[in-house]
Amino acid sequence: MKKEASAIENGSHFPHYLHELSEEDEKRLEKLFKQLDANGDGRIDVQDLSESLKRMGVHQLPGHAEKFIERSDQNQSGDLTLAEFVHYVIEHEKKLRLVFSSLDHNKDGRLDLDEIYSSLHKLGLKITRGEARKLLERMDKDGTLVINFGEWRDYLLFHPSSELHDILQYWRHSTYLDIGEDLNVPDDFSAAELQQGLWWRHLLAGGVAGAVSRTATAPLDRLKVFLQVHGKSHFSSIKHCLRHMLNEGGVRSLWRGNGINVLKIAPESALKFMAYEYAKRALRGERPREISIYERFAAGSFAGGFSQTVIYPMEVLKTRLALRRTGQYKGMVDAAMKIYNAEGMRAFYKGYIPNLLGIIPYAGIDLCVYETLKKRYLRNHDETEDPGVMVLLACGTVSSTCGQIASYPLALVRTRLQAAAVLQQQAGGVDPATLNMRTLFRSIVRQEGFLGLYRGIAPNFLKVAPAVSISYVVYEKCRTALGVTMT
Template sequence: QEFNVTAHPAIKAFMCGSLSGTCSTLLFQPLDLVKTRLQTLHSNMKPGSSRVGMVTMLRSVVRTEKLLGLWKGISPSFVRTIPGVGIYFSTYYSLKQHFFQEGRPGALDAVLLGGGARTVAGVFMLPVTVIKTRFECGRYSYQSVTGALRSVCRTEGPAALFSGLMATLLRDVPFSGIYVMFYSQTKASLPKEISSSSSAPLANFGCGVMAGILASLITQPADVVKTQVQVNPQLRTAEAIRIIYMEHKLQGFFRGAVPRALRRTMMAAMAWTVYEQMMAQMGLKS
């Protein structure tokens, strides 16, 4: 309790972000696993054959790996998300306090704040992101996060832990920037009686859902490329783009769009809602 009182505001933002990330990751991990499986599915089906969709993949995972198989990769997801979301929100809070102590950030300012915070968190947590993607794709038999990190360093070299860095940043930085812009602008347009009422958290969550859908669809192609590079570290970003297009045409860049949009939208909306409520409880302006 004494720590909470005397802690630096950025540390409080880190704690709030970490807790919100823990809740959202536990709830929506199955959607991330299905998204990764769809994106790494190399099918030899002939043209005209039925496509594998989100529901089919869900059933397949449950049938072959039981219900808990939907939470495969939860360990690296926690290792990445708990500190990662904390780093994101503490960086966001620090940048906002440093550059916008007075007044509300505009649309472009919100893009820069969200993108800057995501860049810091994304680079710092990329090795765990690589391991998480490999856990979820089902091609690797890692037993633990630390074991996977050691295995990759030993067999592929430390550089493999940063595979897909460019694709990851091309996905996450625009997503965060676009999300924060839409979220902040939509929330600011709410009537004052709603913003100050007890239903404000629900209204903010609705704003987050709208912002998440738009940001997810815009950045989906970069997510597909990122997944391919991290699962196949011998591929370069440009080569992965070429292969995806040659095998699946433009629709290949939107594989896994539905589960990713659902997961990213709900996770972001929940994370921001929990973060803002906790910051308000601590007497801090988020």
């Protein structure tokens, strides 16, 4: 009764659990509460929980401590009393037991490798047998490769969700990156995020992050476009090209084309998201399941192709604005009108074919390398380790770089086709109407060699590190302000 009185004094509405518990559970939860109460004040706040879980070596992801407190804080005080903690844990354990029972096929009270592997596959959660074993090993305290409910409960007790899909994501997750490229595979969103409408907040946070990142690295992007279009015939080095741009238009000219590059983030992200969700539903069919990496690649390629088809005129406009001379256009609308009047609507789809073809190697290699690096990390680290921010950023940077290397020749040809009319006006070159992807490939290799297909890739690589860092930091700040956590 003393415990009940104490709970009521602390402002809790849930004292009944304290006398309904068995003596064993009562001692277990009281001991756990004291372990989590880092400063010993009889309450657990976010700082207490984060510090204690870290000290205990408990696996946690960004935002999980906050979410745990939020879901268990019944009186909205920002911290937990013993009664609130006990109430939430007991309710959470009930849900975890239901999930455990659904996986326990032979109802012997234990889960083995075959049960975990077959159950997850039946639920559409596609993981390899090796991943299932690794997941089992992370929960298995006694090394028997069989887990009881106690081991299952202790591993997942502080995860703020009891949904099986979220539990798997707790163990295996990814992050958001935007390095200013146009061919990124869209992000996956959980069912809860889709139902609650949180996906638009992720997209908004990503859009703001992309805008800041692209603006910060715009000079390198314009430098890349100049080197792609003009090659070594005009500029002997990056320094020579940069000096030309500064002499022609001053420091402000380094950001030419950035306005349209930022403006196209919103429609491109929205179209890509909608097309990706549609493709996933089509591939998934009637059964609710997680799509495989190959299906995700196909869905991502389709989404990238669809969004690029719709917004491609903005891509052409971006290239032309980046290459413009001082005073040539008054702005985006003026540039669009002048290009249309001089060259017709077809000008806005110059380079469309190599751009579309470039999606496949970029998306495929980017996705496969990222997943491979992340799985390699998980295989080689112990059960308490999670691929943290720096690991995920490193995986994303390496995978994106590999994707760029594979697709860069197509990106270069695309940019030159987009700028063919500019070259014709400036140097009396080949008639743009007769220029196509095949003849341009031959011409570049013949005149500049194989390395000519990678002209301008140096500034492209230089912008990856700052773009990834800026994008991630801004995204984190924005998604925190919008009240969403990383999936």
